[in-house]
Amino acid sequence: MTNKAVVIFSGGQDSTTCLFWAMKKFDEVIAVTFDYGQRHRLELECAASITDELGIEHHILDMSLLNQLSPNALTRTEIAITEGESGPPSTFVEGRNMLFLTFAGILAKTKGAKHLITGVCETDFSGYPDCRDIFIKSLNVTMNLAMDYPFVIHTPLMWFDKAETWEMADSFGKLEYIRTNTLTCYNGIIGDGCGSCPSCKLRQNGLNIYQKKKMVKK
Template sequence: MQAAARDARTAIVLFSGGQDSTACLAWALEHYARVETVGFDYGQRHRIELKCRSRVRAEMAASFPHWAERLGDDHLLNLALLGQISDTALTDQRAIELQANGLPNTFVPGRNLLFLTFSAALAYRRGASVLVGGMCETDYSGYPDCRDNTIKATQLALSLGLAMPMTIETPLMWLDKAQTWALAEALGGAVLTEIVINHTHTCYLGMRGKRHAWGHGCGSCPACRLRADGYTAWRRSVEP
């Protein structure tokens, strides 16, 4: 993408250190003149992802100098209260299973709504007017706060509440995991996909031991299975 075609606004990427948010960070760096990142510590059991964030940023900056010059500050917000009021498999040591309402017990009520609200407040102070998130309605486990209508409603509420336009971009909204792998390759080639494989974290159980073809993780939790299946489908689509 030519520099002249990039949006002059500053974007803040909701950056967990996982596969999806890494693809979103690369996407934002291709589309916006300046990009900052924000992460959240809410007592998640897979908080190892927080340690991956700085490594992923550093690897991307070192590998892509044209992105490094536009990559701004990183912010880590303490949302411990969310973990205190949540009773989920992402904030407590329990088996992952479906609940009576049909949602997996990995659903943290209000998580994305809070993430977007705090990110918008940060954006207001940082002179940014775009938020970029990895919410997806294709591979999303049924989480209601990942749905496109939820994001559009949140964008309207934030813009009204801040008395300024606040755009929420969701480049993965209609992509499955195979397409997310393909997007990373399209944005940064084999170098970026290797960064995703080696340094990002997805596993709900927080395991970083074994390195699979698709990355580190337990290999059996829903997040690992989704990532692994997407990787396999993507590789089949590009191999002769």
């Protein structure tokens, strides 16, 4: 059996880094992107463009029901993007990673792939409960039981901060590619983004830290 993997792919920094990681680890890589009514819809085009350029099989699945069930700043323009004071920020989408992994698992099984890769990270998880390692391990067991299939969920970035994620991209020789071609910005601006939303600030701060670290090493 071919050593296949399915990458949950948004076209952002983290998932693109994971895509390159998977391309080094597995014989065949498939990417799956979810359309859940996100306000930064350009990420769907961004994901399609990257996978097309890299020659990766790509699927876009309709998950618009999430928009109906979980009002949040990522799907509703009338909700402001704010940091959470006593809980997750307004960009948190309830159950998103649970659903994404489950549907990616169904796709993977039909494709004969047992490996699932997601860019979730507990180090910079912003209070999102479904980015925690304990959740991923629990869901892995549940999916294996539910589908009677030996899934292995990989989280290459789980214990990385953003600086270390940039370092991984650089180790693949892909730092500038990821910096230029990915979309992380909540306001839908490719590359370095708007510079003011929480996602852009986290991304840029990580890049600054990594670049300073790299200069010191020189």
